[in-house]
Amino acid sequence: MDIKDLCESIKKYEGKEVTLEGWVRNNRNQSNFGFIDFNDGTYFKSFQIVYDKDLKDFDMVSKIRVGSALRVCGKIVKSEGSNQSHEMKATSVEVLGDSSEDYPIQPKRHTREFLREVAYLRPRTNLFNAVFRVRSVAAQAIHEYFQSHNYVYFHSPIITGADCEGSDQMFKITTFDFNDLPKDEKGKVDFKKDLFGKKAYITGSGQLHGETFAMCYKKIYTFGPTMRTEKSNTKTHANEFWMIEPEVAFCDIEGIMDIEEEMLKFIINYVMEKCPLEMEFFDKFVEKGLIEKLNKVKNSKFVRITHHDAIKLLKEAKVKWEFEPDYNEDIAKEHERYITEYYDGPVFIKDWPKDIKAFYMKLNDDNKTVAGVDLEVPGAGELIGGSQREDDYDKLIKRMKEMNIPQDDLVWYTNLRRFGGCYHSGFGLGFERLIMYLTGVDNIRDVIPYPRTPNSCDY
Amino acid sequence: MDIKDLCESIKKYEGKEVTLEGWVRNNRNQSNFGFIDFNDGTYFKSFQIVYDKDLKDFDMVSKIRVGSALRVCGKIVKSEGSNQSHEMKATSVEVLGDSSEDYPIQPKRHTREFLREVAYLRPRTNLFNAVFRVRSVAAQAIHEYFQSHNYVYFHSPIITGADCEGSDQMFKITTFDFNDLPKDEKGKVDFKKDLFGKKAYITGSGQLHGETFAMCYKKIYTFGPTMRTEKSNTKTHANEFWMIEPEVAFCDIEGIMDIEEEMLKFIINYVMEKCPLEMEFFDKFVEKGLIEKLNKVKNSKFVRITHHDAIKLLKEAKVKWEFEPDYNEDIAKEHERYITEYYDGPVFIKDWPKDIKAFYMKLNDDNKTVAGVDLEVPGAGELIGGSQREDDYDKLIKRMKEMNIPQDDLVWYTNLRRFGGCYHSGFGLGFERLIMYLTGVDNIRDVIPYPRTPNSCDY
Numbered sequence: 001m002d003i004k005d006l007c008e009s010i011k012k013y014e015g016k017e018v019t020l021e022g023w024v025r026n027n028r029n030q031s032n033f034g035f036i037d038f039n040d041g042t043y044f045k046s047f048q049i050v051y052d053k054d055l056k057d058f059d060m061v062s063k064i065r066v067g068s069a070l071r072v073c074g075k076i077v078k079s080e081g082s083n084q085s086h087e088m089k090a091t092s093v094e095v096l097g098d099s100s101e102d103y104p105i106q107p108k109r110h111t112r113e114f115l116r117e118v119a120y121l122r123p124r125t126n127l128f129n130a131v132f133r134v135r136s137v138a139a140q141a142i143h144e145y146f147q148s149h150n151y152v153y154f155h156s157p158i159i160t161g162a163d164c165e166g167s168d169q170m171f172k173i174t175t176f177d178f179n180d181l182p183k184d185e186k187g188k189v190d191f192k193k194d195l196f197g198k199k200a201y202i203t204g205s206g207q208l209h210g211e212t213f214a215m216c217y218k219k220i221y222t223f224g225p226t227m228r229t230e231k232s233n234t235k236t237h238a239n240e241f242w243m244i245e246p247e248v249a250f251c252d253i254e255g256i257m258d259i260e261e262e263m264l265k266f267i268i269n270y271v272m273e274k275c276p277l278e279m280e281f282f283d284k285f286v287e288k289g290l291i292e293k294l295n296k297v298k299n300s301k302f303v304r305i306t307h308h309d310a311i312k313l314l315k316e317a318k319v320k321w322e323f324e325p326d327y328n329e330d331i332a333k334e335h336e337r338y339i340t341e342y343y344d345g346p347v348f349i350k351d352w353p354k355d356i357k358a359f360y361m362k363l364n365d366d367n368k369t370v371a372g373v374d375l376e377v378p379g380a381g382e383l384i385g386g387s388q389r390e391d392d393y394d395k396l397i398k399r400m401k402e403m404n405i406p407q408d409d410l411v412w413y414t415n416l417r418r419f420g421g422c423y424h425s426g427f428g429l430g431f432e433r434l435i436m437y438l439t440g441v442d443n444i445r446d447v448i449p450y451p452r453t454p455n456s457c458d459y
Numbered sequence: 460m461d462i463k464d465l466c467e468s469i470k471k472y473e474g475k476e477v478t479l480e481g482w483v484r485n486n487r488n489q490s491n492f493g494f495i496d497f498n499d500g501t502y503f504k505s506f507q508i509v510y511d512k513d514l515k516d517f518d519m520v521s522k523i524r525v526g527s528a529l530r531v532c533g534k535i536v537k538s539e540g541s542n543q544s545h546e547m548k549a550t551s552v553e554v555l556g557d558s559s560e561d562y563p564i565q566p567k568r569h570t571r572e573f574l575r576e577v578a579y580l581r582p583r584t585n586l587f588n589a590v591f592r593v594r595s596v597a598a599q600a601i602h603e604y605f606q607s608h609n610y611v612y613f614h615s616p617i618i619t620g621a622d623c624e625g626s627d628q629m630f631k632i633t634t635f636d637f638n639d640l641p642k643d644e645k646g647k648v649d650f651k652k653d654l655f656g657k658k659a660y661i662t663g664s665g666q667l668h669g670e671t672f673a674m675c676y677k678k679i680y681t682f683g684p685t686m687r688t689e690k691s692n693t694k695t696h697a698n699e700f701w702m703i704e705p706e707v708a709f710c711d712i713e714g715i716m717d718i719e720e721e722m723l724k725f726i727i728n729y730v731m732e733k734c735p736l737e738m739e740f741f742d743k744f745v746e747k748g749l750i751e752k753l754n755k756v757k758n759s760k761f762v763r764i765t766h767h768d769a770i771k772l773l774k775e776a777k778v779k780w781e782f783e784p785d786y787n788e789d790i791a792k793e794h795e796r797y798i799t800e801y802y803d804g805p806v807f808i809k810d811w812p813k814d815i816k817a818f819y820m821k822l823n824d825d826n827k828t829v830a831g832v833d834l835e836v837p838g839a840g841e842l843i844g845g846s847q848r849e850d851d852y853d854k855l856i857k858r859m860k861e862m863n864i865p866q867d868d869l870v871w872y873t874n875l876r877r878f879g880g881c882y883h884s885g886f887g888l889g890f891e892r893l894i895m896y897l898t899g900v901d902n903i904r905d906v907i908p909y910p911r912t913p914n915s916c917d918y
Contacts, residue, residue, distance in 0.1 A: 002677070004609050021677075021709040021881070022677070023675065023879050024879070040677045041675045041677040041678075041708075042609045042676070042677055042678070067878050067879040068879050069708075069709075069879040069880065071709075096709070096880075096881040096882065097850065097879050097880035097881045098879070099877070099878050099879045100878065103878050103879075120668075120671040120871040120872075120874075120875075121671075121675075121878065123671075123675045123676065124675045129675065129676075132611065132613070132672070132676075133676075135612075135614070136606075136610075136611040136612040136613070137606075139602075139612050140602055140606045140612065143599055143602050147595075147596075147599045150463050150501045151595075152500075152591065152592055152595040153594075153598050153599065154591070154595070154908060155594070155684070155701060155907070156908070157699060157908070157909040157911060157918070158617075158686065158699055159686065159698070159699050159916060160916070160918075161916040161917065162918070171633065171634060172632065172633055172634070172635070172637065173630040173631065173632050173661065174630065174631055174633075174637075175630060175631070175688045176631070178631065178633075178640065178648040179647055179648055181637065188638055189637040189638055195688055195698065195914075196698075196911065196913070196914060196915065196916035197913075197914040197915075197916075198916065200916055202632065202661075209579075209908070209909060209918065212579040212580075212582075212918075213582060213591070213908065216482065216580075216582045216583045216588065217500035217501070217582065217588075217591075217592070218480075218481070218499045218500040218501055219500075219501070224683065224684060225614070225617050225683060225684065227617065227632075229634045229654055231654065239618070239654065240616060240618050242614060249500075250480040250528075250555075391556065412579040412918055415579075416579075417556070418558070418559050419526050419558050419559065419562050419564075419580065420482050420483070420526040420527050420528040420556050420557070420558045420562075421528065421555075421556035422480070422528035422555040422556045423555065449614060449615070449616070449668070449672065450668060452616060452618050452655065454654055454656075455654075455655060455656040456655065456656075457618060457620040457655035457656075457657065457659055458620065459616070459619075459621070459671075459871055
């Protein structure tokens, strides 16, 4: 049986014989008895197995190494120790797979840098075990939120032939042998001979495709991997990450902020309810005050201000900035921090200067700003970026021309404005950013099972 | 409000004023009154809007084109027509976005081939609307099944530097300009200068990585996109598709069959419960007898036979085969069909000749077969492929050598057998195959929003 099911109904099993299969986290023993910290991965806490001389294989068992896989049978009894309410008194222990002398994960503190080098073993430590379970549970929270609100889960394509995002940020894919590329009559690589009969890329966003489905299902969301070529070696950038991109028809910028706020509170609630032990662990060892921070967010009403008012606030602040705030510019990390601290909670910043935002954002009546909105949260900065989309065909085309977006590849996208277009909005939530925010872990490499970053693509 | 919420609690809204936003599927009118088939995508069936001369914009409304986006207000009343129990008597109609003369989706029958050419509009038809909602609901069924059974959702990496699957089947990715590739001193392309500092590929499976997490969480599943370069233009192959790959520690081949069977029945139940209108539509217009087929599967006990016995059965059959059954070979489509018809239900075929299966499958005691298992279902053939994995380090290494699998890139994988390895099993379920099976739609291009197949990568 799963240790999770055992621990969550422990009273029911008192006095009963059960069989567990799992791994040894620690094996401490003296001449007449011993304790095994036993973990099967379904539950954060290890379960204590007690064995003594009555066990026929006592000598063998007392030598079992950390990391070994065992099947143990025994009776569940009240524990006399103070660390747990119950334990198992072993009646038989069978080694299913032993571990070796050089097993890297010993019961001691390992640095995160070392653990990244043995990424395939790191979820066997408390920290990473907790991180990747929260990752799984948060993913389910997202699915449950959207599915229960009548959204359709839309699988946007990963491979695209359209160069609409600017190929600089997209990986190119091919089936060719790089050292034997077919050439056309002009000596250029002949992609007509490649699998798709043309150049192909990996998309960096599913939003444009998502809009096509929102224009008939009303509410859709994507949730899938995204790959970008950014050569950025920071704690918050990876070249492969997961993203959630909801798109909602008949929804304006205020409506999409409502949805973002409701969704985020739902996820926080869900994770805190399903992973209390993990959250306690993060609160104690990773980010002191994490649970209080999240509880406060759950119970707050998010502030909504314009980019103009945000810059005004920054300019009026008695702070020496590294980057001077500017009404026509983006806001820097230090600004984000100031604003979320000033309001002591999450802040929506909306109505951004059009020239620093994407072509598809709706132009406001002032002709200077667009209906984009970023959600800034304390400690993590920008968590969500969204906008109302331009639904006026002529304005969209004009904007695409100004920004040199090739129209030919996007006729299907612009046509949405001719065939029953309507006001609609959407946002993008970086899943890893969310996990960092929920766990307090500050490096994106530590919330992705096998991170891909510049010059690093191991496993 | 969503039409789904309205229709599922229609009694509650009788006599009430409501506001709906959605799209016109049809607009039929005479001189004094008219009917709009109104659909907002949250519900399969369109809702009928009735309007008459009392409406101040009657003339405008009677000219509204198919495909237009509207906001309509009105009272919910019992319908006198026979096609629906209730309808809305419109008190105001506002056009949010009109449609054009050349709108391709008119209220008539379109061929699936034509609709593939306007893939971005096809979910506005009944067939595709139903297909992609079932796709979304089936995805949720899968998440709910695994999450409720203590599995961890594991995001396997898409980009890999390991060439372990044979690069012939994998897309290569790069950030280089193909017409200006950096070369090393030998004149070969210098991947040290590429983003990851080495050659990089798109993986065709997350299984090997999944095993690393199963070796600490006990039960994990992946659910993500998969890309393969197969140049196969058939109804069942696509170059981008989604796959589910569960991996379970302390589970043998019989155990994994139990899980596959339970999961499949859970999904069928879930989809039939959540999408009754869609399933009725498929049963009526796509595959006659679909619901009966699925009900039978739900209530059957799946047959389990060995590959040897399957071949024996085929050889004894009084059938003239195109491909003669052979004890050392794979089974052909015609064989699959015969077997599922013979047993009149799903059949697990296990213990395959080792030479036609992957290196990681557990060698049976006969030294000739491996503990692989395929699930064959009536009408769709192979739906799931799984196996118990080789957990003996020496046997695994021997098999890798025999099959020319490079070991250096996979030390982390083989090491799992040294660090608390245990008997474990897993399987791969092609998500599109499942959707084809659940809907009766027989072409994979019609169950993927934007299919990618050889020489086809549009949108």
